[in-house]
Amino acid sequence: xxxxxxxxxxxxxxxxxxxxxxxxxxxxxxxxxxxxxxxxxxxxxxxxxxxxxxxxxxxxxxxxxxxxxxxxxxx
Amino acid sequence: xxxxxxxxxxxxxxxxxxxxxxxxxxxxxxxxxxxxxxxxxxxxxxxxxxxxxxxxxxxxxxxxxxxxxxxxxxxxxxxxxxxxxxxxxxxxxxxxxxxxxxxxxxxxxxxxxxxxxxxxxxxxxxxxxxxxxxxxxxxxxxxxxxxxxxxxxxxxxxxxxxxxxxxxxxxxxxxxxxxxxxxxxxxxxxxxxxxxxxxxxxxxxxxxxxxxxxxxxxxxxxxxxxxxxxxxxxxxxxxxxxxxxxxxxxxxxxxxxxxxxxxxxxxxxxxxxxxxxxxxxxxxxxxxxxxxxxxxxxxxxxxxxxxxxxxxxxxxxxxxxxxxxxxxxxxxxxxxxxxxxxxxxxxxxxxxxxxxxxxxxxxxxxxxxxxxx
Numbered sequence: 001x002x003x004x005x006x007x008x009x010x011x012x013x014x015x016x017x018x019x020x021x022x023x024x025x026x027x028x029x030x031x032x033x034x035x036x037x038x039x040x041x042x043x044x045x046x047x048x049x050x051x052x053x054x055x056x057x058x059x060x061x062x063x064x065x066x067x068x069x070x071x072x073x074x075x
Numbered sequence: 076x077x078x079x080x081x082x083x084x085x086x087x088x089x090x091x092x093x094x095x096x097x098x099x100x101x102x103x104x105x106x107x108x109x110x111x112x113x114x115x116x117x118x119x120x121x122x123x124x125x126x127x128x129x130x131x132x133x134x135x136x137x138x139x140x141x142x143x144x145x146x147x148x149x150x151x152x153x154x155x156x157x158x159x160x161x162x163x164x165x166x167x168x169x170x171x172x173x174x175x176x177x178x179x180x181x182x183x184x185x186x187x188x189x190x191x192x193x194x195x196x197x198x199x200x201x202x203x204x205x206x207x208x209x210x211x212x213x214x215x216x217x218x219x220x221x222x223x224x225x226x227x228x229x230x231x232x233x234x235x236x237x238x239x240x241x242x243x244x245x246x247x248x249x250x251x252x253x254x255x256x257x258x259x260x261x262x263x264x265x266x267x268x269x270x271x272x273x274x275x276x277x278x279x280x281x282x283x284x285x286x287x288x289x290x291x292x293x294x295x296x297x298x299x300x301x302x303x304x305x306x307x308x309x310x311x312x313x314x315x316x317x318x319x320x321x322x323x324x325x326x327x328x329x330x331x332x333x334x335x336x337x338x339x340x341x342x343x344x345x346x347x348x349x350x351x352x353x354x355x356x357x358x359x360x361x362x363x364x365x366x367x368x369x370x371x372x373x374x375x376x377x378x379x380x381x382x383x384x385x386x387x388x389x390x391x392x393x394x395x396x397x398x399x400x401x402x403x404x405x406x407x408x409x410x411x412x413x414x415x416x417x418x419x420x421x422x423x424x425x426x427x428x429x430x431x432x433x434x435x436x437x438x439x440x441x442x443x444x445x446x447x448x
Contacts, residue, residue, distance in 0.1 A: 013150050014146070014147065015122050041433075041437065045104070046121075049103065
């Protein structure tokens with residue numbers, strides 16, 4: 001996965017992971033990929049719903065111990 | 076902006092006040108469970124759709140009424156409430172979010188007991204769980220406690236009573252029991268029906284049918300009545316000759332489901348026997364106090380959940396299915412989805428796993444689904 005922008009949102013509580021992700025996406029081009037790492041459990045369903053609502057596509061999703069990793073392609 | 080506590084929302088729900096809620100959780104979470112009440116109106120818009128402003132929903136919001144903003148924990152609701160306040164709306168947010176709502180218990184007095192003492196019901200509005208405290212002569216018994224054990228121990232302390240006996244009517248599958256914890260901190264005896272407790276890994280006292288346990292020096296019998304069907308051990312209590320605690324066997328507008336321990340076909344006969352024979356032999360004047368409610372309509376005017384057994388035999392559909400085959404189909408056929416994480420909840424209640432508080436919270440997320448209607 002070719003990451004264009006990396007966002008470290010570990011330790012951030014809701015709503016900050018999404019607020020930051022949205023801001024990061026603003027500066028990206030369609031088709032580029034945002035890699036985001038979070039630790040807030042609620043961010044998993046929120047990022048999924050947010051991506052769907054903004055027509056972005058989650059290309060990959062992983063969990064490594066307490067860290068959730070997402071690769072989201074801008075739509 | 077006002078910080079609104081779950082207790083205030085509970086009062087609004089019980090007194091049927093008008094309440095407008097802007098729920099900013101994901102649509103999935105909102106549809107799964109929400110704050111319900113007769114005069115509660117909702118608008119669900121996920122918070123991430125409001126980051127650029129609220130113009131798109133502005134005309135759907137009341138201008139002459141306070142808006143309660145609700146999210147999962149509270150962080151997003153504060154952010155949205157700030158945006159609304161700047162736009163000139165009167166606004167508050169739910170302190171602790173749906174997490175706090177799920178954990179809030181409203182104590183409602185059911186009765187003064189004949190032989191002295193009091194009976195309280197603890198209504199968990201966000202989850203539909205009902206717990207009970209019987210107090211008499213300086214002692215207290217708790218039935219079907221939830222994991223928010225402080226609520227019960229604080230309540231007992233405020234009233235100067237010592238908790239001596241803690242009961243679970245059955246091994247719960249929809250919520251984590253606080254019974255064992257309360258017994259541990261207060262030195263009370265923890266009672267469980269042995270048939271439900273075959274796999275538990277801790278010491279307990281065996282709750283058998285036809286036992287009587289006295290609470291305080293005024294004589295208040297808690298008479299156990301073996302009534303299997305939801306689980307094989309399910310036991311009911313008759314308190315003070317007047318109150319029938321049915322656990323998850325009989326509710327106000329529904330009946331228990333027999334499948335959560337995996338044996339629907341085996342237990343449907345027991346469920347029928349409990350509902351159509353054992354309970355039928357009891358006085359119609361007993362007041363039924365169940366361990367759950369499903370819908371907010373089941374709440375009485377004062378927020379309590381109770382009804383005379385005689386009335387339930389007239390009005391509860393689940394008690395009025397003559398045909399045994401039809402009954403069997405109802406309780407084994409079209410069952411609602413099982414409660415969230417019900418297997419893990421059972422294992423926690425058996426003491427087999429010890430999840431931390433945050434995990435316990437997540438296991439209990441969502442509505443309880445212990446009944447068939």
